[in-house]
Amino acid sequence: MKRSDGVFARIGVLLLVLVALSGAPAHAGSWVHGNYTSVWGSRGFQLWVPTGYQPGQALPLVVALHGCFQNPDQFAGLSRLNQKADAEKFLVLYPNQATITNGTQCWNFMIATNQERGIGEPSLIVGMVGWVKSRYTVDNHRVYVGGVSAGAVMSSILLACYSDVFAAGMVGAGAMYKAATTASGSAYAMVFGSIYNPDDRGRDAWECSGRPRWQVPVLVLHGTEDTVVNPINGEQVVRQFLQTNDYGDDGANNDSVPYAPTRVWYGSAPGGRAYTVKDYQYAGRLLVQKYELHGMDHAWPGGDPSYLFSDPSGPDATSIMWDFLKQHSR
Structure with missing residues (x-):
């Protein structure tokens, strides 16, 4: 054997050793199924682990909340969120509402025990986030939540009461925090808008997170012809979170975060x-953004047309959501 051949052989062995020491190879995207239980009940969930995930590499986590008559598989298919996660490298957690708890699989956002910190369905979802963090490498500064319809209203609750957990969120065809506190009130709010003042609910949301001195970035998407959730609800979400952020910047209701857009574009x-x-x-940061989809009914814009609640003629809500979320970290 020539001396050069021996050198190349040793280099080859060294490379094999380095590969072996580097850890498990990146894998294809895959589902992980689980169940989380506490004194507040039990819910299943599905976690999408994106293509290329490597243990030890901290990735963002998006909590994706389905709407009524949906489950994680259907919401993932509708939104194509797993494909976005593969391309952009983030984990996606899909909590699943139990049919025994709600026959239409709506999140029970109108029940008082689901509107406070540390109890009810929100605490179960946050518990799932903890489960993921204990088993996968999550960037704690980049945990987000977003949903559609009933999932969007639950997103409002989570952003209000757990702003220390979620760095930003999206409310799609949903309603503000505590838009209703009873089933009948919820039905009214969906048709006519909430009877409650968004400014009052803005303070309530700030207090639910313990009166923090930080802000909560929120993206709002709503169709102008939504026949299920009156579009006024989208405007109430904007006003409520602007008020929450007004308290969050300096602890006072002083219009330091004004209720007026700094830019309107088409x-x-x-x-x-x-x-x-x-x-x-606010302070050079896109704090709240609202998309008004002209002529759109109750739907996920740009969704896969083979799924319920898709509006394929709209812009890609999944890309819009991720582009907004990734700008923000806790």
């Missing part, structure tokens, strides 16, 4: 639906 999906976007910036 767009349209190629060959599809037009939309208006209102940006609310």
